[in-house]
Amino acid sequence: MGSASVHLAVQICCNNEFKANAAFVKGSPRFGNKPLCCPARRRFSSSATRIIPRASSATAVEDGSNGDTDTIPTPKVIIDLDSDPDATVVEITFGDRLGALLDTMNALKNLGLNVVKANVFLDSSGKHNKFAITKADTGRKVDDPEVLEAIRLTVINNLLQYHPESSSQLAMGVAFGVDPPKQQVDVDIATHISVFDDGPDRSLLLVETADRPGLLVDLVKIITDINVNVESGEFDTEGLLAKAKFHVSYKGKAIIKPLQQVLANSLRYFLRRPTTEEASF
Numbered sequence: 001m002g003s004a005s006v007h008l009a010v011q012i013c014c015n016n017e018f019k020a021n022a023a024f025v026k027g028s029p030r031f032g033n034k035p036l037c038c039p040a041r042r043r044f045s046s047s048a049t050r051i052i053p054r055a056s057s058a059t060a061v062e063d064g065s066n067g068d069t070d071t072i073p074t075p076k077v078i079i080d081l082d083s084d085p086d087a088t089v090v091e092i093t094f095g096d097r098l099g100a101l102l103d104t105m106n107a108l109k110n111l112g113l114n115v116v117k118a119n120v121f122l123d124s125s126g127k128h129n130k131f132a133i134t135k136a137d138t139g140r141k142v143d144d145p146e147v148l149e150a151i152r153l154t155v156i157n158n159l160l161q162y163h164p165e166s167s168s169q170l171a172m173g174v175a176f177g178v179d180p181p182k183q184q185v186d187v188d189i190a191t192h193i194s195v196f197d198d199g200p201d202r203s204l205l206l207v208e209t210a211d212r213p214g215l216l217v218d219l220v221k222i223i224t225d226i227n228v229n230v231e232s233g234e235f236d237t238e239g240l241l242a243k244a245k246f247h248v249s250y251k252g253k254a255i256i257k258p259l260q261q262v263l264a265n266s267l268r269y270f271l272r273r274p275t276t277e278e279a280s281f
Contacts, residue, residue: 073097073126075166077155077237079148079216081141082247087116087132088142092155095126097163104158105131111150112136143232145220152237153213169239171211185210185240191271195248195260202231202247203255205263209271211242219244222270228255228263 073095080089090108092098105115108131117132133151134141142148159166160177167177174180191209198204207219216235223230223246233246250259 072165072169074239075156075159075163075169075237076239077152077159079152079235081143081232082234084132084141086141087134088148088151090131090133090151090155092129092159093126094159094163094166096122098127098129101129101158103162104155107154107158108133108151109136111147111154113142113147113151114139145217148235149214149216152216152235156237170237171240172213181240188272190241191268193264193267193271195255195264197254198247200254201252202249203260205244205246205248207242207244207246207267207271209242211237211240215242216244218270219246219267222266223248223263226259226262226266228259 073093076091076093078089078091080091083089092101092104100120105118108115112135114134114136115131116134119130121128121130142151153172156170156172157176160170160172164178167173168179168181170177171181171185174184187210192207194206196204196206205223209215220230227250229249231247231249233244235245236243248255248263250256255263
């Protein structure tokens with residue numbers, strides 16, 4: 001794995017868009033030093049849609065269609081480090097409204113990444129655009145949490161720009177969209193954390209919570225701060241929610257039950273009370 005990581009900054013621009021800016025620095029938390037493996041997929045799924053008013057913006061569509069119906073599908077952005085041993089897979093779904101996403105691919109290239117493969121497939125949930133991404137300088141898959149978060153925010157930024165109606169379905173739409181979500185997610189209710197044994201050498205950590213910018217980086221930092229290694233995983237943005245699946249270990253072994261409880265409690269405390277100040281103790 002490369003030695004450089006990326007420092008991510010989210011900037012609010014004068015036209016109410018956000019941009020993910022990346023500058024290479026050293027020393028940030030990252031996924032573990034072990035080779036990334038490809039276990040059987042356990043994909044989070046959701047088929048929910050909401051009937052809401054259409055956004056009024058006339059922003060151009062990125063080689064796709066705004067659609068002729070008022071049923072707004074749930075946008076989904078999946079960052080997958082499990083399914084391909086040589087590349088990070090990014091999957092974007094927004095019903096059948098997405099086109100070729102050429103601007104999104106160009107934006108990813110501006111982050112110092114190569115899109116080595118792209119394909120589209122259809123199923124009952126809509127059109128799925130998938131990109132296989134590697135680092136431009138090394139040709140290796142992306143495993144740095146801050147680069148992965150920059151990828152996620154870049155994709156969501158383009159969704160908001162070219163499909164403004166998606167803002168009513170995305171947490172980022174609160175600050176950056178033309179039509180913010182009608183209801184906010186209660187983080188206390190939405191947060192669910194589970195840890196399971198996944199063989200003798202690792203455990204499986206599942207996290208579901210309200211989405212927000214920087215969440216992926218924060219999750220990995222909390223995990224690594226208690227000396228738990230994050231080997232690989234998947235991070236899904238589904239509308240207002242974020243769902244993470246991490247393969248984790250402690251000193252090359254599965255996490256024992258007491259440490260599983262410490263891990264779950266640490267994540268639960270941070271996610272449910274992210275603004276608690278040290279001075280309050």
